[in-house]
Amino acid sequence: MRLRSEHFTTDLIQRIRARQEEYPELKQSHHFVFDCPLDPSYKGPTEFVWLGLNPGSDDEDWERHGVNTEETRQYNYQVEFGRSTASATRMRRLYNFLGAEMFSRTTHSQLFFWCSRDTNEAFKERFGYRFRDNPHWTFCCETNVALIERIRPKAVMAESRPTLALYERDFGLLPVKTHRSEVGDALIEERRFANGVPFYCFDHLSARRGHANVRAKLKELLRR
16 A cells, blocks of 8 residues: 555655755755655655656755755645746656656655756765765665655656666666667666566656657556
8 A cells, every 4th residue: 555644754854854964065955855746736645756866956946045945745845936947847848758647646856865056066066075976875875765665656767877877786776678669779777676666767858869759668668
């Protein structure tokens, strides 16, 4: 039975809040993202997890809402203050890709919870260490794994195929197969968590390459 309560990840969210009190450089980020339902009005069970690499630029968020905050199941500042242009565009892409029903049943999290303009020099300038060498990897991964264990989703989805090795390494994903198009192009990398939850990884939606094919294949895989 999938959990419905808005409180079932309260302790995990509190851990993240405590983490950024312990490491003040994290509060240079406008917000963190963890277990934030894509559709805040939906009250049914969560069935899918959309897992990003890390939240993007927060420059516009700082300008219009200059307080460190969060996007979580407990509190989503976007609901109160409205989305930035980039965030609204992002949500439209997700909605168009997933479709209304699946969008409503999906929660959003990040491999690294806190924002930066990119995962290269801007990240190092903000936090003082490189993205792939940051001291919060284990914390973020363990917290995300706890989220996945509690939800037991039908699938976890990530649009970061070029960085699939990070997910494989840090989540201990088991190999399954590469799903290809009729002309042989890789569409979706399928892996499994140790508990059997499927993990589907594909190109970022902003790339605008063959997403109709990816969407069709994903729907097919989810019907199995």
